Amino acid sequence: MLPVLFPLIMVVGGIAGMAGVPLPGIEIGIALSILALGLAIAFAWRPAEWVALALIAFFALCHGHAHGVELPRAADPADYAIGFVLATGMIHLFGIGVGLGLNKPVGGRFARMLGALICVGGVYFLVLALLAV
Amino acid sequence: MAALGLFGIAAMALLAGKSPLARWILTETLAPQRVLPLIGLGAACALAGTQAFAAALLLFGVGILGGFVAQDWLLWMLYGLPQAPTHLFMTGPISYLAVGLALVPGARLRPWLLPVAALVAGAMLALVTKLTDPSLHEPVYTWMPVLVAFWIVAAVALTLRAFRRGWFPIFGRILGSWLLAIGLLYGGASLLPRREPPAPPAMPLPGAPQSVPGADRTNPGLPAPAQPGPFPGGTDRFRQP
Numbered sequence: 290m291l292p293v294l295f296p297l298i299m300v301v302g303g304i305a306g307m308a309g310v311p312l313p314g315i316e317i318g319i320a321l322s323i324l325a326l327g328l329a330i331a332f333a334w335r336p337a338e339w340v341a342l343a344l345i346a347f348f349a350l351c352h353g354h355a356h357g358v359e360l361p362r363a364a365d366p367a368d369y370a371i372g373f374v375l376a377t378g379m380i381h382l383f384g385i386g387v388g389l390g391l392n393k394p395v396g397g398r399f400a401r402m403l404g405a406l407i408c409v410g411g412v413y414f415l416v417l418a419l420l421a422v
Numbered sequence: 423m424a425a426l427g428l429f430g431i432a433a434m435a436l437l438a439g440k441s442p443l444a445r446w447i448l449t450e451t452l453a454p455q456r457v458l459p460l461i462g463l464g465a466a467c468a469l470a471g472t473q474a475f476a477a478a479l480l481l482f483g484v485g486i487l488g489g490f491v492a493q494d495w496l497l498w499m500l501y502g503l504p505q506a507p508t509h510l511f512m513t514g515p516i517s518y519l520a521v522g523l524a525l526v527p528g529a530r531l532r533p534w535l536l537p538v539a540a541l542v543a544g545a546m547l548a549l550v551t552k553l554t555d556p557s558l559h560e561p562v563y564t565w566m567p568v569l570v571a572f573w574i575v576a577a578v579a580l581t582l583r584a585f586r587r588g589w590f591p592i593f594g595r596i597l598g599s600w601l602l603a604i605g606l607l608y609g610g611a612s613l614l615p616r617r618e619p620p621a622p623p624a625m626p627l628p629g630a631p632q633s634v635p636g637a638d639r640t641n642p643g644l645p646a647p648a649q650p651g652p653f654p655g656g657t658d659r660f661r662q663p
Binding site for chain 2: 370
C-alpha cells in the first residue's frame with residue numbers, strides 16, 4: 290500500500306502548493322522525514338501499518354507541497370508532472386533495490402549503518418530548517 | 423515484434439532530418455506524455471486474463487474509431503473543462519486517469535475496468551492525433567500514430583505475458599498509482615489558473631533626467647563633444663569635399 294499511496298498523497302500536496310495554499314513548516318517536515326526514516330532503518334523499526342501510513346501520508350504532503358510551490362510558472366505541466374512522479378518512483382525503486390540488496394549481507398548491519406548516516410543528514414537539514422524560521 | 427518496432431523507430435530517427443512525417447512521429451506520437459498511458463494499458467492487458475486482454479484490444483480500436491467519427495461531439499463535451507482548448511482538451515490527463523484506474527484496484531476489478539479504460543484511451547488517442555495533425559488532411563498522419571499506439575500496447579502486453587513473474591501484479595499497482603498521480607497533477611496544473619509573477623521593481627529609464635546622481639554634470643577640463651554629422655558613427659572625416 291505504501292508505494293501506491295505515496296505518489297497519490299504527494300500529488301494532493303503538490304496541487305495545494307500550486308494553488309498557493311499555505312502549509313507552515315514544510316521544510317521542517319521534510320527534514321523530519323529524513324530523520325524519521327533514517328531512524329526507522331537504523332533501528333530496524335517495523336511499525337503497525339496504520340502508523341506507517343499516517344507517517345508516510347504526512348511526509349508525502351510535505352514533499353508534494355514543496356514540489357508544487359517550486360513549479361516554475363512557465364513549465365510545461367505535462368513534462369513537469371511526468372518528471373515529478375517518475376523521478377519519485379525511480380527513487381523508490383532504487384531504495385527498494387538497495388534495501389533488498391543490503392538486507393542479506395552482514396545480516397543487514399550495513400543497511401542499518403546507512404540508515405544512521407541518513408539520520409545524521411536529517412539532523413543537519415532539521416537544524417538548517419529551524420535556523421531559517 | 424518489439425524488436426521490429428524498435429528497428430522502425432531507429433529508421434525514423436535516421437529519416438527525421440528528411441521526412442516531416444518521421445520527425446512528427448518522433449516528437450509527437452512517441453513523446454513521453456503520449457507513450458506512458460499506452461505502456462500502462464499494455465501492462466494492464468498483460469495482467470488481465472486472455473478474454474479481458476482481447477476485449478481491451480478490441481475496445482481500444484473501437485475507441486479510436488469512435489474518437490475519429492465523433493470528434494466534434496467529444497470536443498464539444500470536453501470544451502466545458504476549464505482551459506481545455508489550450509491543453510489539448512485534457513486528452514492527456516483523461517488517458518492517464520483511465521489507465522491508472524484500471525491498474526490500481528487489483529486482479530478482481532481489473533477485467534471490468536480494463537475494457538472501459540481501453541475505450542477511453544483509444545478515444546483520447548484519436549482526438550489528440552487529430553488535434554496535433556500538422557497536415558490537416560493527409561491520411562498517413564492519421565493511421566501512423568494509430569499503428570504506433572497499437573504496437574506499443576501489444577508489444578508491452580505480449581512481452582510482459584511472455585516473461586511473467588510473481589511480483590508483476592504489485593508493480594502493476596505501483597505503475598497505476600504513478601499514472602493516476604501524473605494524471606491528477608497534469609490535470610491540476612492545467613486546470614489551476616496560472617499565478618502571475620510579481621511585478622518587477624520600478625527602475626528609472628536609462629537616459630531619463632536625474633536617473634544617475636550627478637550624471638548631468640560635466641568636467642569643465644574636457645573638450646566639448648563633437649556635434650554629430652550626417653554619417654552615423656562619426657564618419658565625417660571620410661566625407662568627400
